[in-house]
Amino acid sequence: MVFKRKLDCLSVGFNYPNIPRAPRSCRRKVLNKSTDDDTNMCGMDLLASLAGKLLQECESSSASSNAFEGNNLEGFGKEIKQEQEDHYKPFKSESSDQGNSVSRPTAYENASDKCVVNSFSFPDSDGILERTPMSDYKKVHGLVASVGCEAKNGNCDFYVKSEGITAETGDVNVNTGFEQGEATKGLGDGGLSTTHTCNVEETTALGVQFPISVYVDGDLKSPSFVNLTPNGSYARHGNHTNLGRDDDEKLFSYHKLSNKFKSYRSPTIRRIRKSLSSKYWKQVPKDFGHSRADVGIKALYRKRKSCYGYNAFQRETIYKRRRSSDRSSVVTSDGGHSSGSVSKLAEKGDAVKLSIKSFRIPELFIEVPETATVGSLKRTVMEAVSVLLSGGIRVGVLVHGKKVRDDRKTLSQSGISREENLRNLGFTLEPSPSKVPVPLCSEDPVVPDGPANISERSAASPTLDSGIPHADDVINAGNIVENNLELVPYQSDVSVDEPSSDLRALVPLPALEVKALAIVPLNQKPKRTELSQRRTRRPFSVAEVEALVHAVEELGTGRWRDVKLRAFENADHRTYVDLKDKWKTLVHTASISPQQRRGEPVPQELLDRVLRAYGYWSQHQGKHQARGAPKDPDMNRGRALESGVSV
DNA sequence: GTTAGGG
DNA sequence: CCCTAAC
Incomplete structure (x- = not known):
């Protein structure tokens, strides 16, 4: 095949x-x-x-x-x-x-x-x-x-x-x-x-x-x-x-x-x-x-x-x-x-x-x-x-x-x-x-x-x-x-x-004129260097979702870089954009019926938290983002994902 | 470099 | 996960 x-x-x-x-x-x-x-x-x-x-x-x-x-x-x-x-x-x-x-x-x-x-x-x-x-x-x-x-x-x-x-x-x-x-x-x-x-x-x-x-x-x-x-x-x-x-x-x-x-x-x-x-x-x-x-x-x-x-x-x-x-x-x-x-x-x-x-x-x-x-x-x-x-x-x-x-x-x-x-x-x-x-x-x-x-x-x-x-x-x-x-x-x-x-x-x-078919300027600084290919899909594990949710609960939804640093710093394959995207899908997932969900099921508990955090931060945009944490202030609880707020 | 949002 | 516009 x-x-x-x-x-x-x-x-x-x-x-x-x-x-x-x-x-x-x-x-x-x-x-x-x-x-x-x-x-x-x-x-x-x-x-x-x-x-x-x-x-x-x-x-x-x-x-x-x-x-x-x-x-x-x-x-x-x-x-x-x-x-x-x-x-x-x-x-x-x-x-x-x-x-x-x-x-x-x-x-x-x-x-x-x-x-x-x-x-x-x-x-x-x-x-x-x-x-x-x-x-x-x-x-x-x-x-x-x-x-x-x-x-x-x-x-x-x-x-x-x-x-x-x-x-x-x-x-x-x-x-x-x-x-x-x-x-x-x-x-x-x-x-x-x-x-x-x-x-x-x-x-x-x-x-x-x-x-x-x-x-x-x-x-x-x-x-x-x-x-x-x-x-x-x-x-x-x-x-x-x-x-x-x-x-x-x-x-x-x-x-x-x-x-x-x-x-x-x-x-x-x-x-x-x-x-x-x-x-x-x-x-x-x-x-x-x-x-x-x-x-x-x-x-x-x-x-x-x-x-x-x-x-x-x-x-x-x-x-x-x-x-x-x-x-x-x-x-x-x-x-x-x-x-x-x-x-x-x-x-x-x-x-x-x-x-x-x-x-x-x-x-x-x-x-x-x-x-x-x-x-x-x-x-x-x-x-x-x-x-x-x-x-x-x-x-x-x-x-x-x-x-x-x-x-x-x-x-x-x-x-x-x-x-x-x-x-x-x-x-x-x-x-x-x-x-x-x-x-x-x-x-x-x-x-x-x-x-x-x-x-x-x-x-x-x-x-x-x-x-x-x-x-x-x-x-x-x-x-x-x-x-x-x-x-x-x-x-x-x-x-x-x-x-x-x-x-x-x-x-x-x-x-x-008559010779070239194309001139390709060198050093045209390839955006993503070399040959680009879509990254392999790497579904978020429940653990990751948990970490993400937790981080967002505390930091809000507008600080993806911080979220990344806090909960995914050592997860090189997760960029803050990824986290942002994941959150996006999580919110969506949490909004639809379980029957419509696909992929590895996310515990409803987490989804509930997602909605809660989503709602919370929707109301408190920009405000006390730094402290936020509508709930559950303890992070990294038993999470395999290293976090550690760097610097 | 980040963030936000459409795709 | 990608891509971009806007910052």
């Missing part, structure tokens, strides 16, 4: 009555507004899907754990990492004493603080995805939970990791100057070629690049190589049979140890998203060789309001979005139980098997000061990627370089068959059409004002605004730019969000 989505965890019981009133913020109303368009899916969905697919097809994990940066995950996936040392040397071990003579990349010669991320590729499966409990699905979706960075031959490899998905930028070529004078040199393939490291039995890894074609292998493999044990564990055939478990455990520990591993709903991301809004960014279609100074002005990430973006993740994953008309066999989230379909196809002997190894993403232009830490760089890249992916993307299919636009066509009709050389088959990732930000911002339902509309459309169909007829119809292998729309921030607004002193002036737009 790996992919079983746990919607309730996304909107866990906080259904407060809808009191008609002028919305304080548009961020609300993120009610299901997901699109039904199968072709449109959130980047996360897509990635999750792809990752899942990979997991199914690429069992022999080769470069997976690598995706977990060691500095954050002590010992995590150490073994595997070891194995790939030769591929991805840890940044510190190499960057510092090598690669000093490589010549600097052209485009940004003088922009030592800029990085261009070309692509992120999916590593082979590491089993984690399958094992990821659905409760963490959102995290999986959160993707880009973290970005790793490793230096290699003067390059900085970025890889994306999340709890469920790990992807490395094996072919990402990051030109960065953060490593003093360290010149960078493309990884040879400049990130355009795909790494065929996915040795999945006979299945050839596909190199799917953004938006470029991929290598396909028509070899139909028996689906049997994906074995799901009854308990849902993933039976591995590769080398790291137990990797999944270990990783999971470590991952879990890691989670417990740090909240940094927050990916979803990252305020930072949101902030950036905001920054990417039309107000700050303009979209600039890639230069197809036909310079266009008057290019688009649409904001891909138009939505301004910050939204939870749950929608995006509440939608079924692509795995489950099989339309009856589609004959494709996709692993379902429920552990591949749909393998039956695969078999079926196999029997028919006309199945087309594909394996997508990696996606090339539009270039991400990032600028960071040399003094920035690697960690901050990682975060920056991650955020940029998040923004990109969360913007909504869709998949395009190319046959012989020609885009197949008719979704109704069958594969064979489109020239895609086992007989055909599947190398002619390609996939592209394109900005999603009008619904671009939908997943992220159901609010303000895509009713963009004039310009915005145009922009979004162009985002979806580069051809439309490229000025070049069918510019995206023919994709040149190894060189994809057609759909690489770019977002360039309006210089004047870039630092609006966080006029941090560290935020250096961004590179003049002209320099970015």
